[in-house]
Amino acid sequence: MSTSVFAPLKNRPFSMLFFGQLVSNAGDWLDFLALNALVAYRWDLGAGALVAVTLARMLPLAICGPLAGVWADRLPRRTLMVVCDILRAGLVLGLVWAPNLWVVAALVALKAMVSTFFDPAQQGALRALVSDQELLGANTLSMLSRQMTKVLAPLLGGMLVAAASPQAAFVVDSLSFLVSAIFILRLPDIHAGAVSAHKSAAQSGFWFEFKEGLRYIRSRRLLTLIIGCMAAGFFILFLYDTFLALLTKTAGIGESGYGLVVSSVALGSVLGSLATGQWGDKFNPLKLMVATTIASGILVALAGLDGLGLGPWNPAIAQAVIWFLIGFTGGAVQVYSGYLMQLETPKEYMGRVWSIASTMQNVFPFVGPLVGAAIVGWIGVGGVFILSGAAYVVMGIVIAVFIGWFKIEMPKKAAAPGA
Secondary structure (H helix, E strand, C coil), X not given: CCCCCXXXXXXXXXXXXXXXXXXXHHHHHHHHHHHHHHHHHHCCCCHHHHHHHXXXXXXXXXXXXXXXXXXXXXXXXXXXXXXXXXXXXXXXXXXHHCCCHHHHHHXXXXXXXXXXXXXXXXXXXXXXXXXXXXXXXXXXXXXXXXHHHHHHHHHHHHHHHHHCCHHHHHHHHHHHHHHHHHHHHCCCCCCCCCCCCCCCCCCCCHHHHHHHXXXXXXXXXXXXXXXXXXXXXXXXXXXXXXXXXXXHHHCCCCHHHHHHHHHHXXXXXXXXXXXXXXXXXXXXXXXXXXXXXXXXXXXXXXXXXXXXXXXXXXXXXXXXXXXXXXXXXXXXXXXXXXXXXXXXXXXXXXXXXXXXXXXXXXXXXXXXXXXXXXXXXXXXXXXXXXXXXXXXXXXXXXXXXXXXXXXXXXXXXXXXXXC
């Protein structure tokens, strides 16, 4: 009988980590909406300014991520997360008095840099606080915290910005990090164990430990496969995701219909994550990753048919149903990916492994839209969705071949370092 997906919340230390994440994630989405409102509406700046804010948010993640992961494995994780939350609270509060775009970009970049230390420490804490049996549920809840706040926080943030100002949203976001820090303070001391008395001075050096993380990833075929697939999946996602509004417009769907499509994706992601956490342990995650990746590809390609005028159905209803299913399969893939990465990685390597994987993913928001725009100019908006869907199908087949070729099986527990 499957354990409830909410069972890990009975683990008090994990519940403190989860509620801290829930609060800070909600604040982050308030921050995101408020920044766009400030730049585009209050300051009446154009697309270039929005791009500048986006780059300020993304570049530190791509540049500092792998190095920050080493410190996440060296330092006490509870202390590191609390310090990061306090620093982020101060940086977001500074946005209240930011006089121009350059100051906003600098504060956003600094906050993103601090987050590169917080995120791998949080993942390492999750790995240390729950058993292997609780990992699937814990990863599901972590995913749900991101998806639920992505749906609800912008709605609340929109009302807050409309009723008060973007600065009011920044104050609320700043407070959310302080609340998160209070939750995290209630965690036990979590030492990653990357530096021990048994290591020589050379083996406890920063660069040695950084290379050690890379070596560990290369030594684990399943881990290499998961990280590679996550990176490839993000690249394909950013090929088409930027152009969803253009697809619905081309299909003759109005603004309200576009909103329905976006909400359908989010709802599908939440339900897909919940279903995976509740019943996913009944199936082989590797086989289901293959199936859901191929299914996502077929669905994305079907969505693209409307962009070519080939969809015989009601466009608004069809797109809402298709994107709900895409969200459902995507939620399953994300839960399984995080679960397998956690299961395959010992706690003393979690910070480095997570940071390297995140950095690979964060490179593609820069590349994917540019390639996607070129494809749109070449064969139209429907074509980019059809090609992206085909790429997902090919990726699913490649995963299946790779699993069979190397005879990769599900790990029963996290491997010991150096195994």
